[in-house]
Amino acid sequence: MKTRDKILLASLTLFNDEGEGNVTTVDIANELDISPGNLYYHFHGKEQIILELYAGFELEMVDILEAPLEQSLDAQDAWFYLYIVFEQIFKHRYLYHNLNDILQRYPDIDRRFGRLLDLKRRAASAVAEELVSAGVMTASERQLADLCDSVVLTLTYWLNYTGLRKDHAPNALSIHRGVFQLMSLVAPYLTDDFRYFYDECSALFDVLSSAD
Amino acid sequence: MKTRDKILLASLTLFNDEGEGNVTTVDIANELDISPGNLYYHFHGKEQIILELYAGFELEMVDILEAPLEQSLDAQDAWFYLYIVFEQIFKHRYLYHNLNDILQRYPDIDRRFGRLLDLKRRAASAVAEELVSAGVMTASERQLADLCDSVVLTLTYWLNYTGLRKDHAPNALSIHRGVFQLMSLVAPYLTDDFRYFYDECSALFDVLSSAD
Numbered sequence: 001m002k003t004r005d006k007i008l009l010a011s012l013t014l015f016n017d018e019g020e021g022n023v024t025t026v027d028i029a030n031e032l033d034i035s036p037g038n039l040y041y042h043f044h045g046k047e048q049i050i051l052e053l054y055a056g057f058e059l060e061m062v063d064i065l066e067a068p069l070e071q072s073l074d075a076q077d078a079w080f081y082l083y084i085v086f087e088q089i090f091k092h093r094y095l096y097h098n099l100n101d102i103l104q105r106y107p108d109i110d111r112r113f114g115r116l117l118d119l120k121r122r123a124a125s126a127v128a129e130e131l132v133s134a135g136v137m138t139a140s141e142r143q144l145a146d147l148c149d150s151v152v153l154t155l156t157y158w159l160n161y162t163g164l165r166k167d168h169a170p171n172a173l174s175i176h177r178g179v180f181q182l183m184s185l186v187a188p189y190l191t192d193d194f195r196y197f198y199d200e201c202s203a204l205f206d207v208l209s210s211a212d
Numbered sequence: 213m214k215t216r217d218k219i220l221l222a223s224l225t226l227f228n229d230e231g232e233g234n235v236t237t238v239d240i241a242n243e244l245d246i247s248p249g250n251l252y253y254h255f256h257g258k259e260q261i262i263l264e265l266y267a268g269f270e271l272e273m274v275d276i277l278e279a280p281l282e283q284s285l286d287a288q289d290a291w292f293y294l295y296i297v298f299e300q301i302f303k304h305r306y307l308y309h310n311l312n313d314i315l316q317r318y319p320d321i322d323r324r325f326g327r328l329l330d331l332k333r334r335a336a337s338a339v340a341e342e343l344v345s346a347g348v349m350t351a352s353e354r355q356l357a358d359l360c361d362s363v364v365l366t367l368t369y370w371l372n373y374t375g376l377r378k379d380h381a382p383n384a385l386s387i388h389r390g391v392f393q394l395m396s397l398v399a400p401y402l403t404d405d406f407r408y409f410y411d412e413c414s415a416l417f418d419v420l421s422s423a424d
Contacts, residue, residue, distance in 0.1 A: 019316065100372060101313040104231065117376055142414065146396035149373075150362065156376070157369040160312055161361075164329055164368070184358035188400030202354065 004042045006032055008056075011049050015094035020050070020102060047106065054109050057092045061116060064088055065123040072130045075197055081127065082179045085120075085155060090175055093159050120155065124148040128186075136197075137189040150185050154178070173208065180205045216254045218244055220268070223261045227306035232262070232314060259318065266321050269304045273328060276300055277335040284342045287409055293339065294391045297332075297367060302387055305371050332367065336360040340398075348409075349401040362397050366390070385420065392417045 001009075010031045014023045025046050029039040043049045064084055073081055089096055103110040125148050131137040132144070139147065158178040180201065187198040213221075222243045226235045237258050241251040255261045276296055285293055301308055315322040337360050343349040344356070351359065370390040392413065399410040 021313070021316070098310075098312050098316075100310050100375070101233070103376075104233070104310075114376065143396070143399075146393060149393060150366070150397060153369060153373045154362070154365060156373065157365060161365045161368065163312070164315075164326065181358060181361060184355070185362060185397070187355075 003032075003034070003038070007039060007042055008049065008053060012053055012092070012094070015050075015053075016092075019097060020094045021098060025049075050102075050106060051108065053092070054095070054106075054112070057088075057095065058112060058116060061088055062119065065116075065119045068123050068126045068130070072134075073127055074134065075131065075136045075194060078127050078131060079179075079183070079197075079201065082182055083175065085123075086158075086175045086178050089155065090159070096156065096159055097163070099156070099160075117152065117156070120152050121148055124151045135191055136194045137186070138191050139189045143189065147185060147189065151182055154182055154185065176205060176208045215244075215246070215250070219251060219254055220261065220265060224265055224304070224306070227262075227265075228304075231309060232306045233310060237261075262314075262318060263320065265304070266307070266318075266324070269300075269307065270324060270328060273300055274331065277328075277331045280335050280338045280342070284346075285339055286346065287343065287348045287406060290339050290343060291391075291395070291409075291413065294394055295387065297335075298370075298387045298390050301367065302371070308368065308371055309375070311368070311372075329364065329368070332364050333360055336363045347403055348406045349398070350403050351401045355401065359397060359401065363394055366394055366397065388417060388420045 007028060011023070011028050014027060014031060018027075023046075025039055025043075026036055028049070029036045032039075043052070068081065095102060099113075103113060125144070128137065128139070128144050128148060132139060155178075158181060159174060162174055162177065183198060183201050187195075190198055219240060223235070223240050226240060226243060230239075235258075237251055237255075238248055240261070241248045244251075255264070280293065307314060311325075315325060337356070340349065340351075340356050340360060344351060367390075370393060371386060374386055374389065395410060395413050399407075402410055
C-alpha cells in the first residue's frame, strides 16, 4: 500500500472515529508514525485530503445510485440495495455526522453534495416506481413523492439521529436499524400480496438485534 | 426593552440568518450599535449568550412537549400541535441547522438536548396512542414506535434537509412543508373514517404553496 493511500485510509478512520473537526494533519501523521513533512509532501493540508476522500466517496456513490436508473430491481433486490447505500454512507459517516458544518467550510463539496442528493432522490424514485409497476407497492404520485423525501431524509440523517439518542456508538446494528426504519416507511404501501415481506424483515431484524 | 434582552434578540436573529459559527460578539455589538465593552458588561462572551438563549428555548419547548402528556388531543388539535412544535423549532433554527457541531462545542447543551429529544419522542408517542384509542389511527405497537422515530427525525432534520436541497431559504412555507411531510408519515395509519383529514390537509397545503 502506497503512503498516499495509507494517509487517506488513516484520515478516513480518524475522521469517522473522532469527528473531522477534531482531527489535524499532525494527528494523521502521528497515527501513521510519519513526519508532518512527509505528509505535506503528499497532501498540502487537510482540505486536500478531504477533497480526495470526497472524490472517492462520490465516485462509488454515483455508481451505486445510478444502478436502479439503468436496470430494474425486484423487492428482494431493493432491500439489498438499501443496505448497499447505507453501508456506503456508514463508511464515510464523518461527512454525514457534521454535514452542514462541512458543507459550509468546503463550498466545493457543498455544490457536489447537492447534486448527489438529487441523484439519491432520483434513485429512490426509480426504485419506488418500479415496485409500483411490479404490483409490490401501491401509492399515488403525491404519496410516492413524499415517501421519497422521507427515505432520502432518513438515509441522510439516521446516523445523526441515533447519535443524538445516545443509543450507542454507530456500528453494524445502526445500519440494520436504519434499513429497518426505511422499511417501516415503505411498509404501509406494500400490497397485500407482499406484506409478508415486511414481516420477514421485522423477524430478521429481531434476530439481529437480540444477537447484538 | 432592556439592553440585555435586546442583545439576546439580536443574537438569535443573527445566529438564525448567518449561522451561529459565523457570528462573533463584535458582530452582535455592531448590530445593536453598542460597544463590545457594553456587551461584555451583560454577557461574558458568546457561550453565555447561547446558554441563555438555549435556556429560554428549552423552557418553552418543555411546556409545549408536556402538554399532550397532560391532556389528550383530538385529530384537529394534533394537527395544530405539529405547527406549534415546528414554529418553535423554526424560531431557534440556528440550533438545528448545525446541531451536531453545536452539541460538540457546548457539552451542557448536548446533555440537555438529549433529554429534550426524549421528551419529543414521549410527546409524539402520547399523541399517537391517543389517536389510536380515539379510532383516528390504527397501528401495531411496533408500527407506532417506528412512526414516532420517523416523526421526531423529521421534526429535527427537516429544515436541514430542505436547506440541502436548495429549494429556497427557510421561510413560513418551510413550516407548512414540514408539517405536511409529517402528515404524510401519519396518513397511511389513518382509519377510513379519518382519511378525509389527510385529503383536507393536502388541499390546504396546495393552496398555501401556490400562494407563495
